[in-house]
Amino acid sequence: MIKRALTIAGSDSGGGAGIQADLKTFAALGVHGMSVITSITAQNTYEVRAVYDLPLNIIEAQFKAVVEDIGVDAAKTGMLSSSEIVKLVASLIKSYGLTVVVDPVMVAKSGSPLLKEDAVDALVKYLIPIATIVTPNKFEAEKLTGFTINSVDDARKAAKHIAEELGARAVVLKGGHIEGDEAIDILYYNGTYREFRAMRIHSRNTHGTGCSFSAAITAELAKGKNIEESVKVAKEFITTAIEYGLSLGKGCGPVNPIAWLTIPAEKFFVLENLQKAVEMLEEYGFLVAPLIPEVGMNIVMALPKPYAKNVNSVAGVMGRIVKIGNKVKASGPISFGASRHMARAVLKAMEFNERIRAAANIRFDEELVRIAESLGYSVSFYDRTQEPEEVKKVEGASIPWGIEQAVSKVGQVPDVVYHRGDWGKEPMINVFGFTAVDVVEKVLRIAKAYKEVKS
Ligand SMILES: Nc1ncnc2c1ncn2[C@@H]1O[C@H](COP(=O)(O)OP(=O)(O)OP(=O)(O)O)[C@@H](O)[C@H]1O
Numbered sequence: 190m191i192k193r194a195l196t197i198a199g200s201d202s203g204g205g206a207g208i209q210a211d212l213k214t215f216a217a218l219g220v221h222g223m224s225v226i227t228s229i230t231a232q233n234t235y236e237v238r239a240v241y242d243l244p245l246n247i248i249e250a251q252f253k254a255v256v257e258d259i260g261v262d263a264a265k266t267g268m269l270s271s272s273e274i275v276k277l278v279a280s281l282i283k284s285y286g287l288t289v290v291v292d293p294v295m296v297a298k299s300g301s302p303l304l305k306e307d308a309v310d311a312l313v314k315y316l317i318p319i320a321t322i323v324t325p326n327k328f329e330a331e332k333l334t335g336f337t338i339n340s341v342d343d344a345r346k347a348a349k350h351i352a353e354e355l356g357a358r359a360v361v362l363k364g365g366h367i368e369g370d371e372a373i374d375i376l377y378y379n380g381t382y383r384e385f386r387a388m389r390i391h392s393r394n395t396h397g398t399g400c401s402f403s404a405a406i407t408a409e410l411a412k413g414k415n416i417e418e419s420v421k422v423a424k425e426f427i428t429t430a431i432e433y434g435l436s437l438g439k440g441c442g443p444v445n446p447i448a449w450l451t452i453p454a455e456k457f458f459v460l461e462n463l464q465k466a467v468e469m470l471e472e473y474g475f476l477v478a479p480l481i482p483e484v485g486m487n488i489v490m491a492l493p494k495p496y497a498k499n500v501n502s503v504a505g506v507m508g509r510i511v512k513i514g515n516k517v518k519a520s521g522p523i524s525f526g527a528s529r530h531m532a533r534a535v536l537k538a539m540e541f542n543e544r545i546r547a548a549a550n551i552r553f554d555e556e557l558v559r560i561a562e563s564l565g566y567s568v569s570f571y572d573r574t575q576e577p578e579e580v581k582k583v584e585g586a587s588i589p590w591g592i593e594q595a596v597s598k599v600g601q602v603p604d605v606v607y608h609r610g611d612w613g614k615e616p617m618i619n620v621f622g623f624t625a626v627d628v629v630e631k632v633l634r635i636a637k638a639y640k641e642v643k644s
């Protein structure tokens with residue numbers, strides 16, 4: 190049975206934070222998400238233009254409608270706006286005995302207040318004492334404790350205070366706004382501390398970090414994980430969501446909770462496509478064998494943007510594809526990071542056309558170039574003897590330089606790029622395409638025509 194998570198929070202019309210972030214996070218973590226909307230905000234990436242608090246009876250009705258029918262494995266609270274809403278929500282949670290993550294939201298990313306001054310007292314009095322976990326950021330923790338928080342040590346003291354003096358079962362004091370090379374979150378629970386660390390990501394697109402983080406903890410609690418495990422997953426989850434944040438709007442763009450789902454799905458698609466491509470090459474080995482270069486052939490395919498970042502986001506064949514008599518064979522498994530050279534060629538091509546995500550290398554032969562042209566493929570080249578000294582000096586820079594040369598000659602990423610080699614460098618042809626299978630189809634057409642010419 191799918192687990193059920195409930196968010197009690199405000200709506201963010203910009204889709205970055207609030208209910209919208211929570212529901213995306215619940216979906217990405219595989220739980221059924223439900224919502225009790227407390228306030229409607231007219232909000233975008235840089236400002237909150239208007240706030241409308243829903244009437245208390247409508248908030249209560251939403252809550253009872255879902256709790257009495259669907260049921261809730263864990264809940265979270267976000268923007269609660271006024272002391273009346275805080276009191277109502279606290280009493281509902283208490284009377285149904287829900288596990289609840291309290292995100293004590295006080296201001297929006299853009300700086301606008303989301304909680305009225307007097308509501309902080311209600312939060313402390315009614316909600317924090319019944320919280321399973323409270324997730325304040327630096328400013329919220331300062332407000333709740335009266336301490337100044339500028340270091341991990343300060344954060345530890347404040348976390349302990351919120352648990353022991355204010356009555357929360359556990360506290361995660363988030364380090365997003367505490368300076369340092371790492372974003373360090375402090376969990377205080379059962380008299381002990383745990384730290385969750387990640388490298389600080391330098392990004393503007395952090396709208397919704399706090400909401401998505403507390404929603405992720407809630408989803409994991411709903412699935413039956415304990416407090417520590419839930420925070421651990423949520424930390425990994427939010428780091429990914431920030432890393433792949435979306436550059437939208439004029440202000441702080443939304444984080445990307447769906448990255449958590451998309452990356453594994455895209456990896457699977459790439460591996461499956463490459464597998465099929467390699468099977469096709471092996472099946473038509475009698476055609477392909479004459480095209481295998483001395484150094485072996487590789488075929489690679491990259492994750493789509495924005496997930497394609499470096500050679501580890503590009504899959505290829507470990508140990509390359511080799512010729513054995515008139516057959517060809519992959520000499521190792523398919524994996525990400527397996528090829529450096531071809532991966533760099535594709536990453537460079539993607540800078541000009543992000544849809545071109547795959548490539549293979551075949552032996553250089555004037556005849557093969559002529560055939561590619563006669564089949565209607567766009568063909569370009571670069572001259573390795575012209576490679577500038579400063580490019581030669583940088584490890585891994587030669588191929589991207591060459592691809593850029595070839596692209597600029599024809600004003601697009603061509604199907605085929607060749608070079609005639611240099612001292613100690615075998616001449617080579619690269620074939621580009623949308624997918625690995627697409628590349629193999631081109632290679633097979635060229636190989637078939639080559640066989641006809643040669644026989
Ligand atoms: N630049 C960053 N790089 C890596 N992790 C970050 C960064 N900023 C925030 N985090 C992490 O994101 C989570 C949310 O923390 P943060 O302190 O930003 O919450 P918040 O201020 O409540 O966010 P919001 O303003 O969206 O409500 C924490 O796990 C924190 O460590």
Ligand SMILES: [Mg+2]
Nearest residue numbers: 294326399400
């Ligand atoms: Mg927050």
